[in-house]
Every structure is written in structure tokens, then in C-alpha cells.
Amino acid sequence: MSTLNIINKSPFEKRTLDQCLSRISKDDAVILIEDAVVVAMSGTSYDSQLKTATADKKLYVLTPDLEARGLADRSLLDGLTAVDYKGFVALVTEHDRVHSWL
Amino acid sequence: MSTLNIINKSPFEKRTLDQCLSRISKDDAVILIEDAVVVAMSGTSYDSQLKTATADKKLYVLTPDLEARGLADRSLLDGLTAVDYKGFVALVTEHDRVHSWL
Amino acid sequence: MEEEYSGGVEKKFIYINRRVPHGTAYAIESLETVLIGAAFDQDVSMLFIDDGVFQLKKDQNTESIEFKNFSKAYRALEMYDVEKLYVETESLQERGLSADDLLVGVEMIDRARVNELIDQQDVVLSF
Amino acid sequence: MEEEYSGGVEKKFIYINRRVPHGTAYAIESLETVLIGAAFDQDVSMLFIDDGVFQLKKDQNTESIEFKNFSKAYRALEMYDVEKLYVETESLQERGLSADDLLVGVEMIDRARVNELIDQQDVVLSF
Amino acid sequence: MKISILVNEGPYQHQASDSAYQFALAALESGHEVPRVFFYHDGVNNGTNLTTPPQDDRHIQKRWSALAQEKGVDLVLCVAACQRRGMVDEGERDRNKKDATNVADGFRISGLGQLIEAGIESDRLVTFGD
Amino acid sequence: MKISILVNEGPYQHQASDSAYQFALAALESGHEVPRVFFYHDGVNNGTNLTTPPQDDRHIQKRWSALAQEKGVDLVLCVAACQRRGMVDEGERDRNKKDATNVADGFRISGLGQLIEAGIESDRLVTFGD
Numbered sequence: 001m002s003t004l005n006i007i008n009k010s011p012f013e014k015r016t017l018d019q020c021l022s023r024i025s026k027d028d029a030v031i032l033i034e035d036a037v038v039v040a041m042s043g044t045s046y047d048s049q050l051k052t053a054t055a056d057k058k059l060y061v062l063t064p065d066l067e068a069r070g071l072a073d074r075s076l077l078d079g080l081t082a083v084d085y086k087g088f089v090a091l092v093t094e095h096d097r098v099h100s101w102l
Numbered sequence: 103m104s105t106l107n108i109i110n111k112s113p114f115e116k117r118t119l120d121q122c123l124s125r126i127s128k129d130d131a132v133i134l135i136e137d138a139v140v141v142a143m144s145g146t147s148y149d150s151q152l153k154t155a156t157a158d159k160k161l162y163v164l165t166p167d168l169e170a171r172g173l174a175d176r177s178l179l180d181g182l183t184a185v186d187y188k189g190f191v192a193l194v195t196e197h198d199r200v201h202s203w204l
Numbered sequence: 205m206e207e208e209y210s211g212g213v214e215k216k217f218i219y220i221n222r223r224v225p226h227g228t229a230y231a232i233e234s235l236e237t238v239l240i241g242a243a244f245d246q247d248v249s250m251l252f253i254d255d256g257v258f259q260l261k262k263d264q265n266t267e268s269i270e271f272k273n274f275s276k277a278y279r280a281l282e283m284y285d286v287e288k289l290y291v292e293t294e295s296l297q298e299r300g301l302s303a304d305d306l307l308v309g310v311e312m313i314d315r316a317r318v319n320e321l322i323d324q325q326d327v328v329l330s331f
Numbered sequence: 332m333e334e335e336y337s338g339g340v341e342k343k344f345i346y347i348n349r350r351v352p353h354g355t356a357y358a359i360e361s362l363e364t365v366l367i368g369a370a371f372d373q374d375v376s377m378l379f380i381d382d383g384v385f386q387l388k389k390d391q392n393t394e395s396i397e398f399k400n401f402s403k404a405y406r407a408l409e410m411y412d413v414e415k416l417y418v419e420t421e422s423l424q425e426r427g428l429s430a431d432d433l434l435v436g437v438e439m440i441d442r443a444r445v446n447e448l449i450d451q452q453d454v455v456l457s458f
Numbered sequence: 459m460k461i462s463i464l465v466n467e468g469p470y471q472h473q474a475s476d477s478a479y480q481f482a483l484a485a486l487e488s489g490h491e492v493p494r495v496f497f498y499h500d501g502v503n504n505g506t507n508l509t510t511p512p513q514d515d516r517h518i519q520k521r522w523s524a525l526a527q528e529k530g531v532d533l534v535l536c537v538a539a540c541q542r543r544g545m546v547d548e549g550e551r552d553r554n555k556k557d558a559t560n561v562a563d564g565f566r567i568s569g570l571g572q573l574i575e576a577g578i579e580s581d582r583l584v585t586f587g588d
Numbered sequence: 589m590k591i592s593i594l595v596n597e598g599p600y601q602h603q604a605s606d607s608a609y610q611f612a613l614a615a616l617e618s619g620h621e622v623p624r625v626f627f628y629h630d631g632v633n634n635g636t637n638l639t640t641p642p643q644d645d646r647h648i649q650k651r652w653s654a655l656a657q658e659k660g661v662d663l664v665l666c667v668a669a670c671q672r673r674g675m676v677d678e679g680e681r682d683r684n685k686k687d688a689t690n691v692a693d694g695f696r697i698s699g700l701g702q703l704i705e706a707g708i709e710s711d712r713l714v715t716f717g718d
Contacts (some may be wrong), residue, residue, distance in 0.1 A: 001323050006584075008477070010351050010382050012425070014116050019222075019254055023318045034473045035354030038385060043427030064395035064480070068353045070388035071403075074427075084395075084483035092306075092582050093459050093490070099220070099328040100585035102466070103450050108714075110607070112224050112255050116297070121349075121381055125445045136603045140258060145300030164269035166610070170226045172261035172275075173230030176300075186268075187614035194712050195589050195620070201347070201455040202715035204357075204596070213578050225466060227603045236538060240570040244578065269606060270646045328466075328587060329576040340708050354473045360629060363668060367700040371708065396476060397516045454707040456594075457715060468598075470672040471630045500601045500630065508674035510684040517702065519674075542600040544638035544649075544690065554640040558688035588716075 002027040004095035008034040008102075011046050016101040021053050029058040031083070031091060037065045040082075041074040054079030062088060104129040106197035110136040110204075113148050118203040123155050131160040133185070135194060139167045142184075143176040156181030164190060215326040216247040221256035223331065225275070226266065231259045232274050234331035239277075242284035247323070249288040252282075252310070253318060256331075257295045260306040277306045292318055342453040343374040348383035350400070350458065353393065358386045359401050361458035366404075369411035376452070377408075378416040379437070380445060383458075384422045387433040405435045419445055461485050463495045466587030468503030469518035470511065475504050478586040479521055486529055494532040494576045495522070497565075499587070502535040502545045507562035519562050526564030533565045534572045575583035589659050591615050592706035593625045596717030598633030600641065608640045608716040609651055618661055624662040624706045625652070627695075629717070632665040637692035638713035649692050656694030663695045664702045 010029060011017040013035070020030060030053070032040055039046040040061040054077065063082045066072045071102055078089060083091065092098055107126055113119040115137070122132060132155070134142055141148040142163040155161060156179065165184045168174045178184060185193065194200055218239055238250060246290035252260060264275040281289070289310040296302060296312075303312060313321065322328065340387065346365055352358035365377060379387060391402040408416070416437040423429060423439075430439060440448065463482055467474035482492050498553055504522060511517055525531045535545055541554070547561040561567060577583050593612055597604035612622050627634055639649055655661045665675055671684070679689040691697060707713050 003319075003322060003328075008354070008473075008586075010354075012117065012382050013350070015114065023253075023315060025319050025323075034477060035351035035382070038351055038382065038426065041427055045425040046428075047427075065353075065409060067392045067394070068396050069351065069385055070390040070392070070432075072392065073390065083208070085480050086488050087491065088481060089461070089485045090486050092461060092485075092584055097322075097325060097328050098582055098584045099322065100330050100587065102220075102330050102585070102587040105446075105455075110227070110716075112227075114255050115223070116603075125380075125442060127446050127450075130446070136254070138226035140224055140299065143300055147298040147300075149300075158251065165631060167226075169265045169267070170271060171224065171258055172263040172265070172305075173264065174297065186427060187610050188618050191311050191591070191615045191618050191620065192613060194591060194615075194714055199449075199452060199455055200712055200714045201449065202457050202717065204349075204457050204715070204717040215578050217574075217577060229499060229601050233539075237570050237573065241574040243571065244574045246574070246578065269603075269610065271606070272642070272645045327583050329573075329577070329583075330587075342708050344704075354630060356471050360669070364700050364703065368704040370701065371705070373708065396473075396480065398476070399512070399515045413609045414592060446712070454713050456703075456713075457717075468630060468633075468673065470716060500633075502629075503598075503633065503673060506674035508676045508686050508688065508690065510671040510686075511679075512671075541640040541642075543598065543633060543637035546638045550640075556638050556640075558638065558690055560638065560688055560690060 004091050004098045005030045006098065006100040007032050007036040009033045010038050021102045022032060029060065029091065029095060031062065031088060033062040033065055037061050037069060037071065040076055040080055041071055042077045046059040048057040050077055060091060082093045103198050106200045107132045107203040108200065109134050109138040110197050112137045112140050122203045128158040129199060131162065131193065133162040133164065133190060135167055137165040137170060139163050139173065142168060142178055142182055143173055144179045152179055162193060206230060214246055217241065217327045217329065218249045218251055218322060218325040220328060220330045221250065222254040223261055224255045224269055225259045230331040231301060235277055239284055239285055242286055249290060251321065253291045253292040253295045257291055257299060257301060262305055262307045275307060282284060285298045290321060293308050341373055343451060344368065344456065345376045345378055345449060345452040347455060347457045348379045348386055349381040351382045352386045353398055356357045357458040363396065365398060365413055366411055369413055375413050376417060378417045378421040378448065380422045384418055384426060386426060387432045387435060389429055389432055404433060417448060460491045460493050460580040461582045461583065461584060462493055462580035464583060464585040465497045465504060466499045466503040468500040472588050474586040474588060475518055479575065482525060483586065492531050493580060494534060496534050496573045496576055498536045498539055500543065502539045502543055505535045505545055505562055505565035506560045508560050523562050523564035535565055535567045536568050537569050540567050542555060589709040589712065590621045590623050591712045591714060592623055592710035594703065594713060594715040595625060595627045595631040595634060596629045599631040602718050604716040604718060605648055611714065612655060615621050622661050625711055626664050626703045628666045632669045632673055635692055635695035638689045638690050647686060647696045653661055653692050653694035657698065665695055665697045668690050670697050675679055676702055
């Protein structure tokens, strides 16, 4: 049994990503959408926190939201996978439930 | 010349209070309103950060918002002053400008 | 509406509450959803973590801000057979609160157990 | 409306931009306010701090999310005599960005100077 | 699979409604069913037929209405949220003595029970909000 | 002193509109002028006359309208925000071919220039938002 967690706010603005990562287990996945995509690239000050998470959890980022913020050509953090909306839908179906951290 | 800074979100939820405190000077004041009042009492894990701020800056908290959250009878952090809406208005007039950190 | 489901599917619903009350409408709207949802005879849990623990704080007095004080309604949940209320211990502690500050009896759970609880659910509603 | 103020008061306005664009409407609505406000012949500064620095990021492509791509309008600010654009160095660095990533020329200022800048203003508009 | 959607924010202010729409489209294109989109909180404002967005911008309400018409998605506005935020259909107009209606084609006002029902009858419920 | 107010959020979802109202009352009671309240972003939704909040709750729109009538406060809804969010007065109805109007008494729709003007002509501008 595993959960897909959705994060939509920048971790520089809100603590939702911290709060999510402090509670989920290694079977769970996280997808960064909307403003949360700003930590998907390597080189940010959030880098090491996210690397710790990718060590044992699956992290995804939504490509259209990366593109909208001019970040599509940056190199993603190791262990992060970019998906489009259809990939997002597939993730929803592959996990047992979806938890949006608002 | 000094600024009244308004913070309305819980620092456990959003980083606005951190971001405000990292930039303002000792002549400036901060008023905690709405959900931000939850760090006004002593004993929270935000305690020490706020104590550092009260050492050289004036911090206020809006009483009606404390009451609404059941916190009016708790002891406030040293250096924090509770004001009602008229006190809030007075602070606005006593400072040269108002900056709402949204 | 209840009849539609009397012999039907029973799912496990969890309401996750993470916000300070009154600053936004999420607290009251979560409560309204739980009360309406009670008619569907599902397995309902309410979880209070992060700033959501303030929703259960005693002595809320919304007179000065002219809001409805809905906090007493948490005590009525029992009558609607909503009896599984969970509060995360660490969230309370970080905010300088203890179980004595809460206006209803709840089950305290450690942060490590939060995911375990969510892992048993079919539907997650977050407020 | 411009005429009303041609010989009137001149105040110093600062627009403080702190949000990632597109997730909320603040970025576009700040820009619209600045462009309309330009007709009033006031002293206008725009400050980009925290996540607001992303508003000026090059190569924004909003086609897939079907949003208007207003980012090019920052280049038009000059024509409206809005020439004081400030970006906080630390905000850029924390986000793995540098001045080369920005689509307009700006003045870079250190965090310590942000308050100095705000201290010179009459009106603060925050988005 | 049946995937229902909960939308908590109104149009143009937060991306939530846009994300929900793009997600719904992708789900349908992937061969899934989207039985219902439930609009709660400020989300009910998606259903107003009184918007006139700039011509070079997306028309959020019309996009949703087309989804209802072309794909049979049930668009439900929470009645309690509607009453607090000023969304009125003919029934609400008569009941609350209002002078106008503003609910667009394809949307209907109903109770929170419709959200619970979507949770029960769908395989997944996905929330988009602030 | 002249203190104008900017409201960025709609009624009942965020406390912003309530805080702004309580602040305006206190400013007036303290002997100050409140020349204008400007409603921007989702804040324009405060001006709809189609809300029916629960009877035991505050009526946010009526409170604002009373402030306009009794204290002469100028309540201005941003026209661009109104068009994106579905707030319509008679002029907007005719211009954009809508079937209804929903702007309550005491509110008027106008441009962003009114916000700048409030900034220029008031001694302080105080923002309430999310």
C-alpha cells in the first residue's frame, strides 16, 4: 500500500514539502507541481534536503510547470523524474491513494 | 523613518515571518495578526527565534486574533505587546509606512 | 442519501487538518464535510497535525472578530459516530500545547505512526 | 487621470514581488498595476526578493499550461519609465540562479540593503 | 479507472483550477473516466458565467463547461460554499430571494454529499487547492 | 490621518476581508478618515450581492455596504479583477453582453488608477491578503 503525495507550493515559501517528507515512508512517492517545481533543479539551497529524500523515495516533477517557470532546460536533481500530465495520471493510478498537502 | 510590518500567517506554515525578520532593522516594528498569533506565547518551538527578534525590535500581537484561537490566557513571550484594533491603527499612524508580508 | 449506501460500499475516509482555525475557512469546512459525510455510514477518521491541532484548542472566543464559534461542534462529533480523532504528539509539543489544552478527548499518536494511519485509508481529504 | 497629478504630489512607490509566477496571479497583477500606475508620474521601484526572482527568469514557456506568457512585458517597463528594478542577490543564489538567468537588466542589491531601499519609500505594495 | 477531482480555488487567482482541468483532460485522454469534479471553498467561483477574461487568455469557465458537455463530466458546486460566495442557480435564487443567477451551463449546485459519494464511487479522488 | 485599505481576498475563505473591516472600523472610531477601500485580486468577490451566509454568521457584504453608506467610505472593485472573476455592474453587463449584474450597493467598479490614487492621496495604505 502506498500513497502519492502532491506538493504545489515552493518550499522557500511554505513548509508543506518539509512536513510531507518528515512523515511519509519509503514506499510513498511525491510529485512536485505548480510552484513546487522550483526546487527540482540541482544547485538550490534546498538541494541537500531533497537529495536525502530521493535516496529512498520516488520523487517526480511536472514538466509543463517547469517549462512555465523557465526551468525546463536546467539539469534536474539526481533521482528526480520529470513527467507530463499523462505521467501524473499514471502515478495516481499506480498508487493506492492520493494526498494533496495543501 | 520606520516601517510597520504585518505578518498574518503561522511561521509553522509559511516562512514570511523568517523572511521579514531577516531583513528589517531595529527601528522597525512587527505586528502578528490572524494565524500568525500562534507564536506569540512562550513555550513554542519558535520561541528562541522570536526572542532574538524582540531583543532589538518592537513586536506586537493582535488580541482579538489571540482570543479567537483560545490563546488569550497564555503568557506572552517577553517583549511582545498585545494590542486591540485601535492599538493596531495607532501603530499604523506612528510608523512612516506599512508593509504587509503576504 | 443514506439509503443509497446502506448496503453498499464502506470505505475508509481520513480528514487531515493542518491549518490554524479562523485565518482560513478550512477548519469549519472540514467539520461541515465530516458532519454531512456521517450520513453515508463510512469509516471516518479525523487527523490533526501541524497547525491543525489549534482547531481543537479550548477557550476559543471569536466574539471580537465576529466569527461563528464552531469549536464546540467538535464535541458533537461523537453523536454522529465520528469517534476516531487523532492528534500528533509532536505537533502539539512544538506549539507549546498538551492534551489538556484540547476540548475533546483524542487519541495521541507519534509522528512515526501518522503514515501508518494514512496507509490504511481509501480516501484522503485534506483541509 | 494623468493630468490630475501632473503638477501634484509625487510619492515614492515600491512594488515588492515575492512569489513564484503562475502558481498565483500576484506576478501578473503586480505588473498590471505598475503599468497602469506609470500614468501617474510617481517615483516607482520594483523589488524582487524571495521567490519573486523567478518572475524575471528567462525562457518561461507557458504554452502547455495555456497561460498568457506575460514575462516579456518586463522588458517593456523601460518604455513606461519604470527603470528601477532591484533583485536581491541572496534570493537569486539560494535558488541556484544568477543575473544571467534574468530577462531584463536589474540592479543587484544585498539583503542588508533591502531595508534601506524600503525605508526611502512612501507606499509599499506587496504582491 | 474512475478518477474524481476536488477543486478548492477559484479561477485566475491560483493555478489549482488550471491544474485540475489539465489533469482531467489527461485522465480522459488516457482512457480513464472522470465521473465528477466537485468544487468546494472558493472553487465554486469557477462556475460563474459572468467572467470576461482578456481575449488573449484562457476562458476557464468555458473550458469546464465544454468538458461537461463533450465528456459528460458532472460538475458540482457545493451549495454551502455557493451561499457564502454568491453563486446562484434558479432554485437558490427563488429560495434566497436574489435578483439574478450566475451558474454557467454544465455546472449544478448540490450538497457536500456529492463529494463523499465521489469518494465512495471513484477509485481515486485527487484534490487541487492552494 | 487618511488611511486607505487594500483587500486582496474574497469573503469567508480567508480572514483578510474581516481583518480589513475591523481595522477600518477602528480607524474611523479613532477619528481617522478611511477615504477608500480598494478590492483587488479575489478581493473583488466581497462586492457580490448574491451571497446568503448562514443566519448565525456575519454578513460580510452587508457590513461593507453599511460602511459605505454610513461613513462615506469609497468601496472600489478593480475592473480587470472583476472581469476575470465575474463581478458585473450595469456598465460591464452592457459592454460584455452579460445577463445579470451582481455588484452590491455601495461598491463601484473602476480601474487600478484608483489604487494608485489612494496611495498618493492617503497618509497610509494598509494591505490585507493571504
